[in-house]
Amino acid sequence: MGSDNVIVVQAIQKEFGTKKVVRAVSLTVHKGEIFALLGPNGAGKTTLLKMMTTLLRPDAGSITLNGFNTVTQSRQARHQFSVTNQAAAIDQDLSARENLRLFGRLNGLSAKASRFRADELLTDFDLSQSADQTLATFSGGMRRRLDLAVSLVGRPQILFLDEPTTGLDPRTRTQMWHATQKLVNSGSTVFLTTQYLEEADQYANRIALIDHGALIASGTPNDLKKQVGGQQLQITIANPQQVVQAQKICAAVLEQTVQLNGQTIVGPLKGIDGPPVTELLTRLQLAGISISKLQLAPPSLDDVFLKMTVGKN
Amino acid sequence: MINRIIANQTVRNSLTLTHRNLLKTLHNPDNVSDVVVQPIIFTLLFGYLFGGVIAGSVHAYLPMLVSGILVQSILNAASGSGQQLREDINHGIFDRFKTLPIAPIAPLAGQLFGDSLRLLLSGAMALLTAALMGWRPTVNCGAVMLALLLAVFIGWSTSWIFALVGLLVKNAELISSLSMIIILILTFLSNAFIPVKTLPPFLQTIVHINPVTTTITAIRAILNTGHWNGTATMVLISGGLIIMLFMPLTVVVYQQRD
Numbered sequence: 096m097g098s099d100n101v102i103v104v105q106a107i108q109k110e111f112g113t114k115k116v117v118r119a120v121s122l123t124v125h126k127g128e129i130f131a132l133l134g135p136n137g138a139g140k141t142t143l144l145k146m147m148t149t150l151l152r153p154d155a156g157s158i159t160l161n162g163f164n165t166v167t168q169s170r171q172a173r174h175q176f177s178v179t180n181q182a183a184a185i186d187q188d189l190s191a192r193e194n195l196r197l198f199g200r201l202n203g204l205s206a207k208a209s210r211f212r213a214d215e216l217l218t219d220f221d222l223s224q225s226a227d228q229t230l231a232t233f234s235g236g237m238r239r240r241l242d243l244a245v246s247l248v249g250r251p252q253i254l255f256l257d258e259p260t261t262g263l264d265p266r267t268r269t270q271m272w273h274a275t276q277k278l279v280n281s282g283s284t285v286f287l288t289t290q291y292l293e294e295a296d297q298y299a300n301r302i303a304l305i306d307h308g309a310l311i312a313s314g315t316p317n318d319l320k321k322q323v324g325g326q327q328l329q330i331t332i333a334n335p336q337q338v339v340q341a342q343k344i345c346a347a348v349l350e351q352t353v354q355l356n357g358q359t360i361v362g363p364l365k366g367i368d369g370p371p372v373t374e375l376l377t378r379l380q381l382a383g384i385s386i387s388k389l390q391l392a393p394p395s396l397d398d399v400f401l402k403m404t405v406g407k408n
Numbered sequence: 409m410i411n412r413i414i415a416n417q418t419v420r421n422s423l424t425l426t427h428r429n430l431l432k433t434l435h436n437p438d439n440v441s442d443v444v445v446q447p448i449i450f451t452l453l454f455g456y457l458f459g460g461v462i463a464g465s466v467h468a469y470l471p472m473l474v475s476g477i478l479v480q481s482i483l484n485a486a487s488g489s490g491q492q493l494r495e496d497i498n499h500g501i502f503d504r505f506k507t508l509p510i511a512p513i514a515p516l517a518g519q520l521f522g523d524s525l526r527l528l529l530s531g532a533m534a535l536l537t538a539a540l541m542g543w544r545p546t547v548n549c550g551a552v553m554l555a556l557l558l559a560v561f562i563g564w565s566t567s568w569i570f571a572l573v574g575l576l577v578k579n580a581e582l583i584s585s586l587s588m589i590i591i592l593i594l595t596f597l598s599n600a601f602i603p604v605k606t607l608p609p610f611l612q613t614i615v616h617i618n619p620v621t622t623t624i625t626a627i628r629a630i631l632n633t634g635h636w637n638g639t640a641t642m643v644l645i646s647g648g649l650i651i652m653l654f655m656p657l658t659v660v661v662y663q664q665r666d
Contacts, residue, residue: 188431193431
């Protein structure tokens with residue numbers, strides 16, 4: 096369904112001088128999704144985000160937010176979203192409450208409505224106690240929380256988050272995710288960039304992997320893991336003298352070369368289901384080989400990340 | 409109809425952001441300390457150091473000095489707009505303003521409307537310090553207010569030039585030292601502190617084409633005669649032209665996204 100595509104990015108490009116920072120990236124984000132853009136440092140994540148949030152003009156291609164083009168209809172497009180950048184974009188000289196009211200007013204709320212909304216968000220984000228202090232007394236975590244709260248003032252349909260949890264302690268991180276999830280539950284869509292693979296794995300519905308400005312893979316976390324390969328079988332042989340024989344059996348059953356790591360044989364399984372495992376175990380038993388440890392390991396997103404990206408460094 | 413809605417929104421957004429600017433000043437009075445202290449120091453320093461040499465006595469020098477200091481402090485206060493704008497941009501809050509569905513001029517207008525308080529404050533301090541040192545205007549209170557308002561107006565129009573500089577130069581400290589040098593040269597190569605007749609001819613030429621000289625001449629005339637004059641009209645029109653030119657230019661540069 097076309098109307099479900101809240102964000103549509105079509106073949107956008109961006110060059111700084113002669114350096115291609117974003118190359119022909121296309122992606123779509125559906126309503127109610129948490130979509131994570133994953134990539135190493137310098138992959139072009141922030142540049143892409145800046146173009147999506149009307150801060151940068153793409154050299155080619157187009158981006159629409161709820162159907163509004165970010166370049167030709169930037170005013171309407173800006174009504175659709177709110178963004179939290181890496182640097183906390185809040186007013187250092189104002190209190191938390193004043194910040195929330197200011198952005199409430201700028202989002203078109205009446206004075207009364209913005210007062211009410213400010214109180215609501217202060218409670219939601221656990222900031223009521225320090226609502227009237229200036230931000231100089233705020234910890235990094237409190238600033239980030241306020242920053243996100245400010246983004247939510249206008250109940251945006253789309254929320255962009257640039258590395259929302261970088262540098263936060265685990266508790267604040269969980270709080271951020273709860274707030275994000277709550278927003279999604281109320282029908283909004285979240286697009287975020289992150290370097291934390293396990294977070295993307297845990298919270299995102301879909302992930303796009305970007306490296307050197309190009310999209311290299313996208314799909315659900317499970318899709319991506321499957322692209323890297325199925326599960327890995329790890330068998331540790333009890334008797335060192337039987338290792339070579341065991342390796343041969345494994346290679347035969349799995350129909351692939353397997354690696355030997357000390358006394359542990361490591362081999363990829365083709366499917367996630369394990370018919371060959373039972374066969375393998377039977378064959379090993381018939382050969383009189385006893386095993387001390389058996390493990391099936393799913394590939395992690397780390398594997399996906401490392402296998403598919405090169406990064407700047 | 410649509411124009412009316414947009415105009416309404418522009419005014420509303422600008423007022424909200426002016427309010428923000430005033431709140432900032434309220435929470436952080438340090439921000440205006442420079443515009444309060446500078447006129448005091450300069451009036452005291454120049455009055456007591458040069459009063460005797462230039463005019464025979466401090467008291468005789470004050471009627472001349474007061475208009476010079478007034479314009480100098482106002483220009484100095486106006487230059488603060490560029491610096492504060494740049495600091496805000498470097499803090500990232502302007503990125504958020506840019507992604508909001510608000511009138512593009514509002515964040516700039518909010519800053520500059522809020523800064524008119526700084527202008528008024530610095531101008532008033534210049535007049536007050538001179539009064540405390542014994543300056544007694546021979547004209548009525550209305551004429552003094554008129555001179556102050558003309559100075560504030562010309563300061564406000566030049567703050568748009570400084571705002572443009574603030575958008576173009578990325579380093580806040582550079583903006584500050586750059587504006588200081590420019591203001592220093594413009595005010596010292598004018599009739600602000602000295603009788604122009606004493607200068608060598610080539611310097612006199614420079615002083616006469618310096619717009620700061622014209623501004624000071626206009627204000628000095630109002631403070632001495634109590635009457636609006638042709639030079640004052642010229643200054644008023646020039647201020648208006650600066651605003652008409654630099655306000656749209658600043659907004660265009662602000663909206664540049666690359």
